[in-house]
Amino acid sequence: MNTHKNANKQGEKILLGGVAAAALGLINAKPQTVKAANQNGNRATKKAASRAVKTKLTYQNETDTETEGETATNDDPAGQNSGSQTAGSENNAGTASSNPAGGSNQDAAAGNTSAPSTTDNTKTEKLGKAVKRDNENPTVLTGVWLGVDVTYQPGLGIFTVKGNNQTINTVNDRSTSILKAKKSRDLLADPLIVDRNQVREVRFEGSLTINGTVQSMFDTLPNLTTVTGLENLNTSNVYSMYGMFANCSSLRSVEGINKLDASKVTDMSYMFENCFENSKDLINLDLSGLNIGLNINKNDTITMKEMFRGCSKLKSIILPDKIDTSQVTDMTGMFYGCSNLVSVSYPSSDNSEDPANPKVDLSKFNTNGLQYMDYMFSGCTNLTTLNIASFDMSKAIKTNGIKNALNNLPDLRKLVLGKNCKFYRNDTNTNVGLDTPGTWVNVGNGTEENPQMSKKWSSIDLMNNYNGNTDHDTYIRFYDGYPVKIHYVYCVYPDKSDNLKKQPPILDKDGKSYDYVVAGDNGKTSDPIKTKNIYGYTIKSIYVNNDKQSSTDKVTVTFTDHEQDVYFVYDRATGKPITVNYLYYVDDKGHTKPLLDKDNKPMTENVDGVLYGDQKDIIPKPVPGYTIKQIIIDGVKQPGTDKATVGYSDNDQIVDFIYTKNPVNNENKVKAADVTVHYKDEFGNTIAPDEILSGYVGDGYTTGAKNISGYTLKTRPDNATGFFSTFPQDVTYIYTKIGTNNTPNINEPNTPTKIPKQNKKRKEKKNPTKQTASRNLSKKQGISSVAKSKKAAALPQTGTNKHSSLTLLALGSLTLVGALGAAWFSRKKIK
Template identity: 25%
Template sequence: MKKIRKAVIILIMFAQTQIVTSITVFGEVSSQNSRIKQSSVNSEEKKSSNSANKNVEEIIESTQEKNISSETTDNNASTIKASDIGSKEESIDSWMPDKELQELISQSLNIPVEQLTQDDLAHLTGRLEVSGISDLTGVEYAQKIDGLSVQFSEIASLSPIFRLNNLNFLDISYTQLNSLSGIESLINLKTLNLNSDSLSDISALSELTNLQDLFLYDNSISDISPLYGLTEHLVNLGLNNNNIHDLSGINSFLKNSKALQFIALSGNKISDVSIIDINAILDNDLTLDISSQIVTLPKHTFDDASLQENPLKTIVGYDISLDNLIGTNSEVGSYDPLNNKITWNNLSMSEGTLTGTWRSNVSSSTKHVNIIFDGSFTQAYVVLLDATPVTVKYINEAGKELAVSDILNGKIGLPYQSTAKTIKGWALKETPKNAVGTFTNIAQTVTYVYERIEAAPVTVRYQDEEGNELAPSTVLNGKVGLPYQTTAKSIDGWVLEETPANASGTFTKEVQEVVYVYERTEAAPVTVKYQDEEGNELVPSTTLNGKVGLPYQSEAVSIDGWTLKEIPANISGVFTEKEQVVTFEYKKINSNQTIVPPTNIDKENSISSSKSVSDKSNSSLPQTGEQQYSKIWGIIGILLLGSSALVIGRRKTYQK
């Protein structure tokens, strides 16, 4: 116990001499804004000195607790202790890996690095300042500090400090910090400096409603709307030198803020403050510094005139002055506040850059509102001179013009747009690369090339008068507008009646049909002969005529004294292109021979033709002379028969 007490006394003496220098006090507010009240370093040091005895007592108490904890375990710790993470013997590199941070803490506590413990940090109070580090890991054990300053360091994350719930002051400046995720847990913060970091997204700050002073100088912030809800306690807001150009929504923030006195927006890109409703904030004690804006305006196009609407907009109802209006090509401008226009002289070049400065002060003599709005602008311009026309042609693949060309006129530097035309029977082959472009002082030609549209087929049919197909159809294909030519086919036994009117024509988008109608050709005659067994003609021959392919039917005739020997095989047949002979052969009738009449063929199978076959009745009957000759022979025959009968009768009588 004596050894323990001696150690405690030594520690007390050490603490009494070093505690004040172990805590570094950091100014709360940047000196850039004179309106912001700063905490006195001497005051802070005095405050630290007044609390020295208390800190010593805490160290003594802590020392006693350490000795007691060697025998018993404290399970009711409310802050982070060595027992929460690891033992005292654990290497400092395992819980505070940054060597520079180790050295800074060692110097602050005047404790060798190798002897530093987590408990040593747990008893730190006041404000801790470090710089030149890359990792904050280990600072989370300094649970009792109420302020932390980290400057000129390479840290990119704040996660180790998110459990430092006693922090009311935090300064993270001149670092590589690019994310504030998790900072919303530090709800007791009253002063937050995040200057010269790499921040663009500040949405996490919307939860820090107890903030009184917030400084975000020299970042890449463009959207400040997450701050518009900090209306309860915020007094000073610094946003100098960011990328802010839009103040949309700021009116409600200004109107609802209860303590706001100063907003610094200097060095941004704001060209329009007309959105600010001055009447809504006249009762506020507020200075709004929107000075030294550096604005690059959108390119301006001059037509024939040299007038330009003032591109800078101040608060409605207040004046703005424009000065130093010059251009890179010796252009000189003058501003007329009455019509709010700039007149530029010497716009001799087709393009260039204009520059100028502006200033507008808005203040109230009866109220405490002061708004400073000034800056400089740069603006590229182009002068629209008449361009050389653009000719738009519409041709086929052979270069032949299909439609009247169009002429496009415009100003140099402005875009042109050509369009294809709808041409009957033609389709655009492809859109030319320069269908859209820019007018210049050089003649340009846009050429639309067309190709013919695939036409509907032309079907060529070959049929008879009754519509029966005589030969396979032919299908012709081609392009709309091109000619087609059909030809008749040579079909055996058939002859073309006439060439159809549309035997030649033009391909169209509609289906077309060409019909060749044929009729049968005249056949060679069929001769029908009537002769005896020796080839002697008994009666004149008959001639049958018809169309090739149609049937013929011949007939035997009755010849007195003769009988048909046999029916010829070709008694019926088909007309052909070759002559045919049908021969009816007769034999002589004997006196005691029964006459067999010729067999008549069924006449229902007679020829069906457009031209009648020769009359058969004429060929089957004897002529007038022949009829008289036949009668004489008939009488002689009868007399002979009668004489024969008489002779026979007498012979019979004589024999009796």
């Protein structure tokens, strides 16, 4: 019996052990993955669980029912790569959101995920029509604008954009947007703003990046007074700000606008058109952060057309220090109608905040590419100082693009002009239209309080006469009265008032007229303007405008609000009478005696003087028994003997005709040809009048050198003495100018400059990768691998665990079978 009991107990134990082994094997049969530890020995794996935040983008009948389009957004506002997992989807653990702007678009029910890199414009436009009242505050409307949450409080007129490190892509096709700039507008959410007249304030809360355009964003919000938070906008990739604030006529404050970045903007036209008109205070606009033109493509052009047009309450503008306008082609009407504008400056300007010295300083503008600047400053009626010294108006001249650029500036007192400034083309119909009354004078070497005044011009004369190469200067409108032009003319046409402007001007020895300008304040009388003593002319009459004056000595004028002219009219003067003497040679020493007439009196006559600018010829009379040999005018020997040519002189003039006696008893002699004596320099130039010797064939002649001032004799001719013959002879004395050096040989080549040889840079040999480094690396890698393998051996591997489990299951099963068999045999034996 005990044996039987023991056998039963032993069988039960064996049976229990087999069941336990089988159960252990089954438990271990389920595979697991055990991650290997890192090199630091930390084997713990942290699993980040992110909540799926659902943002409602569309609404139905103001209920809380979620519709299609619900999106799961990343809980990390900084855009870190934290995990995001949708409930019920096991395989998307560790999937990061790729769209911090609008979240990764997901269908939570289906468990499908998508992570677009940009906002779907079509979808955004569709979703932007959703409007809902806030449950907690029914007076607040909520919705979406370009994919960003916005709210609007109609009662207060407050529109809020809630950015959260989001990005808006307003357009996909840049070229399309530019072509449709006037049609495509990024207006603030129209569905929320039913009546745009009610909007009074716009707030930007949280960071927001805008790519594309912000054109017409605030367009036509007539009662908008305040914009805040613009510093939260990143516009570094915006290329159009067309009409951004246009027609915001009540706008007074734009906080953060100095932080906007316009470095890639190519279209700023109409950006502030008709802004600030209804503001009670004058506006100071700080645009110092725009960085205009700094990141523009080389082939792009910029337009600033009518950028500030009609901003009648705009007082001052601060432009960025870093500004590049070299690619600006159009500034038409840029400041047109800015009637209170007195200052345009830069943050680094000394006078940016100096109310005592306001000025419009565009000296940093590069206008090499500017083609249109029509009406650019027209209507800036309070403008006092304008600096456009850097302006190059060449292209604008060619395109007729300067019309009325400086029109209607009644308070302008100072104008700074540069070398490339131009104010006319070929006629006055295309000029800049400068019509400011008064007299402009140049500062020159003087000061603004005491200018040089070498030029005194009216506005019209400044436009017509200005030459950038010679006239670039600072011009001050020094007098309120218009200048009076003083003219010196000589009477060619009949001396009638209607012909005064036709009379040619009198010119000085340098070919310049004597005309000048006097100026003074309106209503004041000028100092006496006196007649000039001009060589060759004599005063005839004086006219003030068309009125002939009684005096021919001096005149005074009263300055008015229009230009006036004073004409000093001259006739050409007649020179003093000319005395003509007839003389003959007494001897070879140059002594002369007068020839006697039939009354035995010296032959002489007086000839009327010559009119200034004219000349007359006096022909020598034939005298029996004498032959003309020399003509001398006022002590100067003339080259010929046929006539004396005399011009005007206001001194007495004397002409001497000198004769020689004809030889006596020369019946058997033959008249010889003349011997001409020449006096020349070594270059063949005549430096003294020729002398002609006459005689008979066979007679001897003698010539001699002359003392010629500034010259010394170089060569005495071989035929200085000789005999008359039947053939003409020439005797030439050659002189050298005193004090001259030998002319250098300009064809002699210059010694070439030796250029030092430059040491050739040695080619740097590339150092081959040292094997020791690779060996060390291999050693380190080997050690690391061994360490890893050892540590890995200490842990159960996935395959190994599976194997062990199956073995245990088999052993348990065999043990169970053995126990059952043993029990069966025991019972059988007992029985």
